[in-house]
Amino acid sequence: MSEAQVKVLGARQEFAPLLAVDGVKVSYGAIQALKGVTLKVGKGEVVALIGANGAGKTSTLRAVSGMLKPVGGRISFAGEDTTGAKAHTLVPRGMAHAPEGRGIFPNLTVLENLELGAYLRSDADGIAADMEKSYALFPKLKERRKQFAGTLSGGEQQMLAIARALLSRPKLLLLDEPSLGLAPQVTETIFRNLKDVNAAGVSILLVEQNAHLALNFAHYGYVLETGEVVMAGPGKALLESPEIRKAYLGE
Amino acid sequence: MQTASAVSGSGGSSGVPASLRGILPVLVALPVLLVLEWLLSNSPFASYLLSIMAVNIILAVSLNIVNGMTGQFSIGHAGFMAVGAYLAGVTSLALKDVALSFLPVAVSDQVFLVVALLAGGISAALAGFLVGLPSLRLRGDYLAIVTLGFGEIIRVVVTNTEAFGRALGLSGIPQTSTVAMVGFWVFLVVLVSRRIAGSSHGRSLWAIREDEVAAEAMGVNTTGYKVRAFVISSFFAGIAGGLFAHFVPIINPGSFTFVKSMEIVVMVVLGGLGSTTGAIVAAVFLTLLPEALRSAFAAFGSESTLAQQVDQIRMPVYGLLLVVLMLSRPQGLFGTKELWEVIPRWIPRRRKGM
Ligand SMILES: Nc1ncnc2c1ncn2[C@@H]1O[C@H](COP(=O)(O)OP(=O)(O)OP(=O)(O)O)[C@@H](O)[C@H]1O
Ligand SMILES: [Mg+2]
Numbered sequence: 001m002s003e004a005q006v007k008v009l010g011a012r013q014e015f016a017p018l019l020a021v022d023g024v025k026v027s028y029g030a031i032q033a034l035k036g037v038t039l040k041v042g043k044g045e046v047v048a049l050i051g052a053n054g055a056g057k058t059s060t061l062r063a064v065s066g067m068l069k070p071v072g073g074r075i076s077f078a079g080e081d082t083t084g085a086k087a088h089t090l091v092p093r094g095m096a097h098a099p100e101g102r103g104i105f106p107n108l109t110v111l112e113n114l115e116l117g118a119y120l121r122s123d124a125d126g127i128a129a130d131m132e133k134s135y136a137l138f139p140k141l142k143e144r145r146k147q148f149a150g151t152l153s154g155g156e157q158q159m160l161a162i163a164r165a166l167l168s169r170p171k172l173l174l175l176d177e178p179s180l181g182l183a184p185q186v187t188e189t190i191f192r193n194l195k196d197v198n199a200a201g202v203s204i205l206l207v208e209q210n211a212h213l214a215l216n217f218a219h220y221g222y223v224l225e226t227g228e229v230v231m232a233g234p235g236k237a238l239l240e241s242p243e244i245r246k247a248y249l250g251e
Numbered sequence: 252m253q254t255a256s257a258v259s260g261s262g263g264s265s266g267v268p269a270s271l272r273g274i275l276p277v278l279v280a281l282p283v284l285l286v287l288e289w290l291l292s293n294s295p296f297a298s299y300l301l302s303i304m305a306v307n308i309i310l311a312v313s314l315n316i317v318n319g320m321t322g323q324f325s326i327g328h329a330g331f332m333a334v335g336a337y338l339a340g341v342t343s344l345a346l347k348d349v350a351l352s353f354l355p356v357a358v359s360d361q362v363f364l365v366v367a368l369l370a371g372g373i374s375a376a377l378a379g380f381l382v383g384l385p386s387l388r389l390r391g392d393y394l395a396i397v398t399l400g401f402g403e404i405i406r407v408v409v410t411n412t413e414a415f416g417r418a419l420g421l422s423g424i425p426q427t428s429t430v431a432m433v434g435f436w437v438f439l440v441v442l443v444s445r446r447i448a449g450s451s452h453g454r455s456l457w458a459i460r461e462d463e464v465a466a467e468a469m470g471v472n473t474t475g476y477k478v479r480a481f482v483i484s485s486f487f488a489g490i491a492g493g494l495f496a497h498f499v500p501i502i503n504p505g506s507f508t509f510v511k512s513m514e515i516v517v518m519v520v521l522g523g524l525g526s527t528t529g530a531i532v533a534a535v536f537l538t539l540l541p542e543a544l545r546s547a548f549a550a551f552g553s554e555s556t557l558a559q560q561v562d563q564i565r566m567p568v569y570g571l572l573l574v575v576l577m578l579s580r581p582q583g584l585f586g587t588k589e590l591w592e593v594i595p596r597w598i599p600r601r602r603k604g605m
Contacts, residue, residue, distance in 0.1 A: 091470025103465035
């Protein structure tokens with residue numbers, strides 16, 4: 001229904017389908033946070049979701065990862081209808097969610113946090129190999145593996161959150177504001193690492209306040225406004241659109 | 252926690268093999284209980300005290316699974332104890348005149364006791380499921396409110412049910428409980444609790460306790476694990492109640508009040524939320540404390556009426572204890588650690604001092 005109002009800029013690069021969100025509605029009691037959100041993420045694609053505070057970005061991710069039950073619409077993931085499926089049934093199917101505000105376990109060590117990331121896996125060798133991979137990706141974490149996660153710096157905590165999400169071997173990584181509260185250089189490091197993650201075949205659905213960063217990084221982007229998608233297009237095309245420049249890049 | 256075990260491991264002489272750690276407290280407790288029963292066989296008061304202590308251990312260790320390991324807050328454990336006590340009591344009364352003639356009387360008694368206990372335990376577990384499922388689906392303080400209400404509802408129901416003896420209570424339940432039987436259930440609850448702590452179930456509870464949203468994002472079936480922990484905990488509360496009903500002459504609603512629930516909460520907090528051995532030590536301590544006070548009063552030659560007043564000053568003493576503890580050691584005696592993780596860290600330090 002809201003499909004008609006979406007302003008689409010430019011053609012989308014072809015990817016095999018992975019996630020399809022179709023007219024999803026989410027309510028918190030009387031508050032309707034999502035009024036019918038439709039978006040897609042392809043295999044190997046990076047998709048950015050941008051929008052103002054309270055637009056419904058976090059709610060969209062939570063509906064996709066099964067932490068919220070939508071009151072309307074359909075979600076399909078990896079060829080299956082997953083509308084209303086619980087998070088613990090989606091993680092084994094390849095969904096990983098690094099929640100807003102990082103959501104690491106502060107009173108556990110870095111290593112214990114990572115072990116919990118592999119919570120649903122039982123292949124000890126595979127876990128050990130993936131653990132090494134995440135240390136290669138974020139060498140800081142290896143140095144700090146015995147340290148309590150709560151005592152890591154903000155940037156290190158974000159790296160841990162991403163590394164931990166990757167330990168479930170996801171097909172799709174949901175990231176909620178990975179740049180939140182981080183210095184530009186740290187953010188840059190994290191996004192460079194995310195590029196490697198994506199190059200290894202992991203699709204990413206990225207929520208960001210930093211529209212410039214997100215749209216530069218993503219193949220495709222959606223703009224969310226008060227619970228609805230109002231604009232979509234390839235990252236670069238959105239970056240060049242005057243509306244976006246005015247509303248989100250402060251020009 | 253990783254670091255703690257590394258420290259105790261390097262402690263050397265005091266290191267306990269990992270495979271034994273889980274059942275160590277049980278290995279220590281069980282022979283002690285059996286020897287005690289033998290020693291105290293002609294001292295009914297000592298057996299009684301030991302049984303009360305065991306019941307309190309079962310209550311504290313089982314509540315620790317919910318309040319300590321899972322980080323939920325249940326304040327109605329006495330309600331589940333009541334369900335177990337009354338259902339086990341009624342079962343025993345119904346089976347009073349039945350005997351397994353091919354067994355010695357004492358053995359037959361114990362068989363029926365176990366049947367009654369299971370009836371009580373399973374009823375309490377069922378009650379736990381009914382109470383836990385709706386309230387544990389939500390995050391936050393709902394469990395506390397619902398369990399508080401549950402405890403009161405059970406009391407009102409019992410007080411108004413003829414079959415449960417109303418306010419007067421239920422008497423005439425065969426007094427078939429033995430120190431060995433309560434010891435066996437202590438063994439079982441400690442074993443189950445330690446098994447949970449060391450398993451993937453325990454890791455899930457641990458994650459829920461630390462951060463429920465993150466645990467959910469990680470693929471932990473949070474509702475499922477919370478409800479399972481709650482049902483196991485309720486089962487053992489029911490067993491504790493059942494045992495209690497078989498060594499006190501009369502059970503009445505006054506034994507299962509909110510004060511009893513709080514007493515169990517105090518034990519868990521005092522021992523350290525999440526520590527099984529902490530819960531045991533605190534339960535033993537808080538069972539003996541009023542007795543010690545009573546003896547102290549008696550030694551000073553005061554009248555028995557004054558000794559009875561100890562029961563009344565017990566709660567203020569608990570309150571004071573909690574305040575002192577929260578100020579000096581907010582994580583409880585052992586924190587989330589176990590006795591054998593804590594002791595080895597004390598010993599080398601003292602050696603160094605010498
Ligand atoms: N648990 C909740 N209960 C009630 N309302 C909520 C809840 N979570 C979110 N909302 C409301 O839903 C709307 C969308 O919130 P959401 O968190 O999805 O926004 P967001 O786009 O992620 O914002 P931000 O950029 O600030 O993180 C907001 O109006 C918010 O107040
Ligand atoms: Mg948000």
